[in-house]
Amino acid sequence: MPHATLTIRIPESLWIHEISTAYPDTAFRVISVLVGPDVSVAVIELATPNPVPIIASIDERDDVGDLELLWKHDDTALLQIETADQSVLTPMQRAGVPVETPFVVEDGVVTWELTTSADRLSTLGDLLEESDIGYRLESVHDIDGRTDHLLTDRQREVFLTALDEGYYDVPRAASLTDVAARLEISKSTCSDILHRAEGKIAHWFADERLGRRSNGR
Known part of the structure; x- marks a missing residue:
């Protein structure tokens, strides 16, 4: 829940x-x-x-x-x-x-x-x-705690920063370059961490909200 x-x-x-x-x-x-x-x-x-x-x-x-x-x-x-x-x-x-x-x-x-x-x-x-x-x-x-370890601390930090900066707003209020600058990391590193975090969130959403059978990833 x-x-x-x-x-x-x-x-x-x-x-x-x-x-x-x-x-x-x-x-x-x-x-x-x-x-x-x-x-x-x-x-x-x-x-x-x-x-x-x-x-x-x-x-x-x-x-x-x-x-x-x-x-x-x-x-x-x-x-x-x-x-x-x-x-x-x-x-x-x-x-x-x-x-x-x-x-x-x-x-x-x-x-x-x-x-x-x-x-x-x-x-x-x-x-x-x-x-x-x-x-x-x-x-x-989830209040049952199953998502507590979904992301690493670094993935959580980068993802939440991107969210706060407006990277996921429509239209976007911040670019990947803006998010990377806020975190003081390179654009490529920011992109890689975000991609991994988004992948984990997407798989979790498909399993928990759309009823997809997990493939173990």
Whole structure:
């Protein structure tokens, strides 16, 4: 069973996108969330010395039906918010992927930690794309530990650096030369290590996700 880290760009139409981008230095920590058939209710912690303008901005939103200040102490405020627009959560509902809390929304972006089946994770990706919700799969690994030794430490370092630099983005944000320069190794060495790492990952994916019978490599 995979454990995945998923970063999602919240649609601009949602209140949390507008408010969190208007206050980019404030972390909106979602403590709990209840998703109903028509509305969602969330308890959100704000880390800010002055929550008044933020609360006022939230209260002005048409897609926020109810807003309560539950608690305020020092630089922390706790709010309960009811909203009718739950489009960012709908793909998770349809895929049958539980929402793990707490999670943090900052500057229009939310990062979710997900533990679910490979099939449901794949379905979630498809549904996010269908909903035109931008996302990035930051990491995924089996919680049973079978992939712990899939790559050597060096292969893992080079592969993750290439991933972070945008080598696998479409279009590519970094070239092989850029990745090699970041690691201070030659382009040929970088290419060789990446090729070996990609081969191991491809064989693992084919065996674990596509049901191919392993040939022992």
